Amino acid sequence: MRPGLQSEMIRSELEDVVGEHFISTRDTDLAVYATDWSWMAQMWLDRGEELRLPDYIVHPGTVEEVSDILKIANGYRIPVIPFGGGSGTQGSALPLHGGIMLDTKRLSAIIEIDEKSLKVTTQAGIINTQLEWALNEHNLTYPHYPASGNCATMAGFLAARGTGTISTKYGKAEDMVLSMQVVLPNGDIIRTPAVPNHSSGPDFGRIFLGAEGTLGVITEATMQIDHMPETRLLRALLFDDLSKALEAGRRMMTRRLDPLVIRLYDEHSTRTRVREILGYEMEGAYMVLGFDGFEEIATAQEQRALEICADLGARDLGREPGEKWWDHRYDFYYPPKNLKLPWMYGTTETVTTFDKIEALYHAKKAAIEDNYADWDVSYIGHFSHWYHWGASLYDRFVVKEPPQDAQETIRLHNRIWSSAVKASLANGGMINDHHGVGIKLGRFTREQYGAAWPLLQSLKRTIDPNGIMNPGKLGFGY
Numbered sequence: 238m239r240p241g242l243q244s245e246m247i248r249s250e251l252e253d254v255v256g257e258h259f260i261s262t263r264d265t266d267l268a269v270y271a272t273d274w275s276w277m278a279q280m281w282l283d284r285g286e287e288l289r290l291p292d293y294i295v296h297p298g299t300v301e302e303v304s305d306i307l308k309i310a311n312g313y314r315i316p317v318i319p320f321g322g323g324s325g326t327q328g329s330a331l332p333l334h335g336g337i338m339l340d341t342k343r344l345s346a347i348i349e350i351d352e353k354s355l356k357v358t359t360q361a362g363i364i365n366t367q368l369e370w371a372l373n374e375h376n377l378t379y380p381h382y383p384a385s386g387n388c389a390t391m392a393g394f395l396a397a398r399g400t401g402t403i404s405t406k407y408g409k410a411e412d413m414v415l416s417m418q419v420v421l422p423n424g425d426i427i428r429t430p431a432v433p434n435h436s437s438g439p440d441f442g443r444i445f446l447g448a449e450g451t452l453g454v455i456t457e458a459t460m461q462i463d464h465m466p467e468t469r470l471l472r473a474l475l476f477d478d479l480s481k482a483l484e485a486g487r488r489m490m491t492r493r494l495d496p497l498v499i500r501l502y503d504e505h506s507t508r509t510r511v512r513e514i515l516g517y518e519m520e521g522a523y524m525v526l527g528f529d530g531f532e533e534i535a536t537a538q539e540q541r542a543l544e545i546c547a548d549l550g551a552r553d554l555g556r557e558p559g560e561k562w563w564d565h566r567y568d569f570y571y572p573p574k575n576l577k578l579p580w581m582y583g584t585t586e587t588v589t590t591f592d593k594i595e596a597l598y599h600a601k602k603a604a605i606e607d608n609y610a611d612w613d614v615s616y617i618g619h620f621s622h623w624y625h626w627g628a629s630l631y632d633r634f635v636v637k638e639p640p641q642d643a644q645e646t647i648r649l650h651n652r653i654w655s656s657a658v659k660a661s662l663a664n665g666g667m668i669n670d671h672h673g674v675g676i677k678l679g680r681f682t683r684e685q686y687g688a689a690w691p692l693l694q695s696l697k698r699t700i701d702p703n704g705i706m707n708p709g710k711l712g713f714g715y
């Protein structure tokens with residue numbers, strides 16, 4: 238909104254709610270909140286282009302203030318974008334149409350740690366690691382260990398259906414949530430039922446998981462937590478090829494051996510990323526395997542898993558390369574070892590069932606390598622989050638010498654990403670496993686949901702008739 242009479246009126250109303258100190262329209266603040274961690278936004282800025290700025294940054298300190306902000310925004314029909322850590326990679330927090338950035342980080346209190354039921358109730362804007370530190374003082378853990386834990390918020394992970402390193406045993410963030418407090422676009426403050434497993438009607442609370450701020454603001458959540466494990470066993474194995482390693486993972490999961498982590502790198506990643514970060518020169522498919530809990534149970538589970546791997550010809554590399562991976566597991570995503578500008582890259586990750594996962598991987602690899610050879614594209618993938626029924630494929634494309642022109646390079650980015658997503662959809666995969674949709678994948682939600690898409694659209698229209706919540710995301714349009 239350009240400065241003017243109305244913008245000052247709105248600012249004054251917002252100031253009445255949060256106080257002068259907790260609202261900003263300073264240029265530098267607007268610029269900080271204009272971007273997230275998506276490659277496209279970072280590239281845009283890197284090439285000297287400008288991003289759409291928000292109009293106001295507000296930092297509410299209570300749920301009532303959040304409610305009042307939404308009532309004001311509804312009155313003036315201006316967008317509201319919930320903003321946690323800004324670490325999203327799909328452009329889901331970009332203020333495409335300006336409006337109010339509703340920063341949740343003042344809502345960071347831990348309300349209750351219940352050591353009997355093993356649950357914690359916190360406000361939504363707490364940074365993941367702060368919550369973990371507080372729980373560790375009680376010898377407890379919030380077993381959601383994402384690479385962005387030091388900067389992303391608890392609700393940011395619920396809003397994007399995020400996941401962490403040990404999700405194979407403990408689930409994604411969405412699996413750990415018992416209940417939530419949510420502020421609807423009209424300002425109503427609601428709570429989802431206290432427990433998720435009941436037979437008292439449909440589980441409406443789940444519509445806010447993965448909604449990426451398009452249906453309301455999550456202000457509080459009660460999450461399952463766990464005891465710190467007595468032991469955590471890690472080791473690494475090397476398979477001749479990816480196919481045998483995928484089969485080993487499938488057998489472990491379908492036999493419910495309950496691994497903490499199965500991190501399986503394809504042959505290309507083993508040759509490149511594992512060497513660059515861990516320093517191991519290897520040919521084949523590198524797998525890190527972990528178990529935790531009571532020592533004797535974890536040891537027995539690990540033993541059975543090793544038997545499965547041995548049957549498929551794997552070489553047991555022992556504990557040291559597994560433990561080294563654990564210590565360096567986030568180095569893959571941060572300087573100096575991360576993928577970074579001026580390279581073009583995208584994480585086109587997906588998830589599917591075991592009967593399709595190997596074919597899906599090969600289809601995506603071919604869709605990228607065969608169609609974009611002129612750009613000397615490389616395709617790397619690993620399988621990071623495993624379920625009883627399937628696994629997620631965390632795959633990436635990298636172009637080290639993309640076009641310099643911002644428009645041209647983003648067009649190529651979109652084309653490569655489209656080829657990857659179309660290969661996912663054609664082979665039984667989802668458009669995404671855990672980074673969300675944002676604007677990057679919004680054009681695919683219609684195809685993903687097919688005949689069910691109008692139902693989702695009408696849900697959005699019912700909850701947010703004025704379209705104020707994070708417009709332009711998830712494929713909902715303005």
Ligand SMILES: Cc1cc2nc3c(=O)[nH]c(=O)nc-3n(C[C@H](O)[C@H](O)[C@H](O)COP(=O)(O)OP(=O)(O)OC[C@H]3O[C@@H](n4cnc5c(N)ncnc54)[C@H](O)[C@@H]3O)c2cc1C
Pocket residue numbers: 273274318319320321322323324325326329330341361362382383384385388389390391392393394395396397398399400401402448449450451453454455456570571671672673707710
């Ligand atoms: C280096 C790096 C490593 C990463 N590693 C992982 C990983 O291991 N696992 C993983 O899942 N992701 C990972 N991500 C992606 C990112 O951290 C996640 O998408 C995370 O969920 C974003 O949380 P945030 O608090 O930063 O949210 P933001 O980026 O601020 O927002 C993300 C979306 O959630 C919405 N939102 C935020 N707060 C609320 C709220 N209170 N109510 C409603 N909607 C809200 C926003 O409007 C936006 O649509 C990584 C990102 C980076 C940069």
